[in-house]
Amino acid sequence: MTRILCLAIAAGILLSPMAGHAREPGDPQKGRVLAERTCMSCHAIGRQQLRSPNPDAPAFRQLARTPGMTATALRAGLQTSHRNMPNLVLHEQDREDIIAYILKFNGFPAGKAEMPADPSLLTDTLFESVKPKK
Numbered sequence: 001m002t003r004i005l006c007l008a009i010a011a012g013i014l015l016s017p018m019a020g021h022a023r024e025p026g027d028p029q030k031g032r033v034l035a036e037r038t039c040m041s042c043h044a045i046g047r048q049q050l051r052s053p054n055p056d057a058p059a060f061r062q063l064a065r066t067p068g069m070t071a072t073a074l075r076a077g078l079q080t081s082h083r084n085m086p087n088l089v090l091h092e093q094d095r096e097d098i099i100a101y102i103l104k105f106n107g108f109p110a111g112k113a114e115m116p117a118d119p120s121l122l123t124d125t126l127f128e129s130v131k132p133k134k
């Protein structure tokens with residue numbers, strides 16, 4: 001029974017169009033709706049929720065707070081196979097939206113670009129210690 005349900009979910013995701021549009025910064029609001037539809041059966045997706053329906057699936061809040069977590073890491077995580085998670089084929093923009101939603105838990109909105117890894121490029125970057133109001 002659960003298996004049929006999972007297949008139905010996977011089929012639904014596969015049917016969404018996969019055209020390669022230019023990547024827009026993710027929209028966390030849309031990401032939340034998508035997460036409710038496609039991830040919530042296994043993952044805890046709420047801000048206060050720490051226990052996932054599927055105990056093996058990390059809560060989104062926990063993912064966001066993993067030290068070193070970045071949009072790139074989530075992107076990679078969502079594009080590789082996992083032992084216990086079905087392979088979800090997400091429309092690129094849907095994936096960006098969900099990533100923006102997950103990362104919003106650490107208080108920072110998704111930006112247009114990843115921070116450069118080269119520290120010499122960071123010398124001109126102004127870091128503010130105040131998190132934006134939600």
Ligand code: HEC
Pocket residue numbers: 006009035038039040041042043054056057058063074076077078082083084085086088098
């Ligand atoms: C059928 C259950 C199920 C569904 C649906 C599901 N997940 Fe998962 N997910 C898991 C499990 C179980 C794990 C942890 C074990 C693993 O990595 O195989 C996991 C792990 C993850 C991870 C961590 C991956 C890593 O590299 O460590 C991310 C990110 C994630 N899920 C995101 C999502 C998103 C986003 C959705 C919805 C689009 C989703 N999952 C839908 C079960 C699910």
